[in-house]
Amino acid sequence: MNIEEFREYCLSKKYVTECFPFDEKTLVFKVANKMFALAGLEHHPSTVNLKCDPERAIELRDQYSDIIEGFHMSKIHWNTVNIEGGLSNKLIKELIDHSYNLVVKGLTIKLQKELGFL
Structure with a gap:
């Protein structure tokens, strides 16, 4: 998934x-003024x-090399996801939905x- 597809889905x-x-380099997506996604x-x-x-964050990090602890975020509640790596668009959309x-x-x-x- 490229960054424009990510943006459109959000x-x-x-x-x-x-x-x-x-x-000007960090695009933030909010629902009801609460942040749910950031894109550098x-x-x-x-x-x-x-x-x-x-708990799911840890499982995802263990399962996928394209998912790591949230960069510059709470390591407990945020993951950094390489959307142009080996993850399927379906999984990326599931992570956005989650x-x-x-x-x-x-x-x-x-x-x-x-x-x-x-």
């Missing part, structure tokens, strides 16, 4: 916005940071209801 999800809050645009091959359940869903679950019930997630 933006296809409900209530997602993109911004550059840190610098200067990295080649392209890598992204995705939120992940802590990150997005974790953030949505962390929203208040009131906000989840307002946005139509409940």
Whole structure:
């Protein structure tokens, strides 16, 4: 998956916005103003940071060499994923969905209801 396909998939999800809050090289995707994905645009091959359940994060790192501890992020809750390596687009989309869903679950019930997630 290239960075543009990654961007398009992230933006296809409900209530997602993109911004550059840190610098002009780090593209951030948010749902309801909460970050679920980051892409360092200067990295080649392209890598992204995705939120992940802590136990699953460890399993993924053990299973795939293209998934490592989150770079410049909490090593417990974030993975860095090489999206231009050997991972399938299907798996990358599953990881994006997992990150997005974790953030949505962390929203208040009131906000989840307002946005139509409940």
